[in-house]
Amino acid sequence: MAGANGIDPMAETDDQSALRLLARDVAAREVGPRAAHGDETGEPPTEAIKALAAADLFRVTIGTQWGGLGYGDVEASIVLEEIARYDVSTAIACQLAFNGPARGIEHLGGPSLQERWLPRIADGEAIVSIGITEPDAGSAVQAMRTALTDDGPGTWRLNGYKNYSTLGHVAEGILVWCRWPGGEGAKGVGAVVIPMDREGVELTGRHRGMGIHAATEAEIALDGVKITQDDVLLAGDPSSTSAFKVLLSHLNHERCGNAAMCVGAAQGAFEHAVRYMNDRVIAGKPIAELQGLQWKIADMAISLESARLLLARAVRLAGEGGTPPAMETAMAKTAANLAAKFVCDEAIQIHGGYGYSREYPVERVYRDIRGLCIGAGTVEAQRNYIGSSATKGATSVSPGWKNPLEG
Numbered sequence: 001m002a003g004a005n006g007i008d009p010m011a012e013t014d015d016q017s018a019l020r021l022l023a024r025d026v027a028a029r030e031v032g033p034r035a036a037h038g039d040e041t042g043e044p045p046t047e048a049i050k051a052l053a054a055a056d057l058f059r060v061t062i063g064t065q066w067g068g069l070g071y072g073d074v075e076a077s078i079v080l081e082e083i084a085r086y087d088v089s090t091a092i093a094c095q096l097a098f099n100g101p102a103r104g105i106e107h108l109g110g111p112s113l114q115e116r117w118l119p120r121i122a123d124g125e126a127i128v129s130i131g132i133t134e135p136d137a138g139s140a141v142q143a144m145r146t147a148l149t150d151d152g153p154g155t156w157r158l159n160g161y162k163n164y165s166t167l168g169h170v171a172e173g174i175l176v177w178c179r180w181p182g183g184e185g186a187k188g189v190g191a192v193v194i195p196m197d198r199e200g201v202e203l204t205g206r207h208r209g210m211g212i213h214a215a216t217e218a219e220i221a222l223d224g225v226k227i228t229q230d231d232v233l234l235a236g237d238p239s240s241t242s243a244f245k246v247l248l249s250h251l252n253h254e255r256c257g258n259a260a261m262c263v264g265a266a267q268g269a270f271e272h273a274v275r276y277m278n279d280r281v282i283a284g285k286p287i288a289e290l291q292g293l294q295w296k297i298a299d300m301a302i303s304l305e306s307a308r309l310l311l312a313r314a315v316r317l318a319g320e321g322g323t324p325p326a327m328e329t330a331m332a333k334t335a336a337n338l339a340a341k342f343v344c345d346e347a348i349q350i351h352g353g354y355g356y357s358r359e360y361p362v363e364r365v366y367r368d369i370r371g372l373c374i375g376a377g378t379v380e381a382q383r384n385y386i387g388s389s390a391t392k393g394a395t396s397v398s399p400g401w402k403n404p405l406e407g
């Protein structure tokens with residue numbers, strides 16, 4: 001897999017480099033200075049969102065006919081990386097626009113959903129959150145209870161409870177995975193998109209997590225919500241798992257975005273650590289001269305760059321308008337989650353007591369990336385997929401990886 005210069009798999013086109021510089025500039029000026037406030041208060045990153053919208057940075061993956069730029073997963077990962085370098089909470093608002101409901105609405109939805117939601121998401125005016133997880137259906141999502149019941153021709157009632165909808169408390173809409181009448185297990189699972197102000201939709205609470213305080217997860221009750229054909233993103237077929245599989249494969253966009261945020265956040269922590277090592281003087285010498293700490297920096301760089309390469313491969317394999325492949329995506333997400341945990345932890349250690357204090361941002365970054373190792377499919381769920389596929393003989397796209405089960 002060669003990049004734009006034929007050699008480097010992470011090489012960027014001129015447009016991609018320009019997008020990275022734009023996102024970096026807006027993030028440094030408008031996102032970074034507000035990050036600590038959002039963390040302390042739990043207020044949503046409204047001003048940062050306005051600044052990103054003014055720079056057209058919510059338009060990245062949305063089709064041009066709805067006011068977007070029509071880019072793909074590579075560009076989404078570039079922007080998410082640059083924003084998460086300064087603030088994961090703000091990056092999550094972009095993640096929802098790039099890799100969340102907007103992708104599903106554009107690729108799977110009909111004109112009424114597309115016209116209703118896509119232009120407003122591209123303008124940065126509407127957030128649509130994701131309602132998949134339920135109290136008894138997290139990793140085992142097919143155990144979901146949220147379901148439709150028939151209510152006349154082409155009309156249903158939606159009942160259920162979604163307990164982890166990021167930014168659901170400020171969202172205008174929610175994409176809800178639910179079961180069509182007569183379905184069981186993964187059969188009959190489909191999805192609808194509904195406005196939050198529709199009768200029967202109630203915000204019942206917000207989680208108080210260890211991190212991502214400005215983009216917390218909401219609990220949402222769905223009580224007899226009227227659903228019409230116009231709200232349907234993908235209809236579930238009670239005799240088939242096909243819609244469920246389509247929805248699952250769409251999560252690969254979100255997983256790559258999650259990996260990009262981890263790479264960006266870890267990059268920020270890495271840079272803080274290098275700067276601190278050069279500033280901090282102990283017994284007349286900067287700690288940057290200590291080989292024991294240089295080795296930490298080496299291991300952090302190796303971990304970070306390994307994850308970045310796996311992510312670059314996954315998003316480039318999506319191609320134009322495609323979906324990142326499952327195996328490469330699962331590897332990229334796992335590697336990025338683990339790299340972020342390791343790099344952010346070591347960044348705190350390098351800062352000594354100051355790293356543990358809120359005077360330096362590495363403490364916040366460490367708390368923020370922790371949730372990313374759970375959201376969009378846990379590290380364990382990714383390992384289950386990679387391990388079970390590989391033991392059945394599946395391979396990645398690497399030419400050197402041959403199916404060991406074939407003669």
Ligand SMILES: Cc1cc2nc3c(=O)[nH]c(=O)nc-3n(C[C@H](O)[C@H](O)[C@H](O)COP(=O)(O)OP(=O)(O)OC[C@H]3O[C@@H](n4cnc5c(N)ncnc54)[C@H](O)[C@@H]3O)c2cc1C
Pocket residue numbers: 129130131132133134135137138139140164165166212217371372374375376377378379380381384
């Ligand atoms: C920051 C954050 C944001 C989120 N945002 C959203 C959102 O916007 N929308 C949404 O719908 N959900 C969201 N979630 C929910 C998230 O998708 C779930 O938390 C996740 O899927 C795990 O489900 P669970 O919490 O019920 O854990 P469980 O499924 O109960 O798992 C508990 C533990 O068991 C492990 N485990 C489970 N099954 C297996 C297995 N077969 N083998 C090995 N280990 C296993 C898990 O990895 C985990 O460590 C978010 C979560 C977080 C933390």
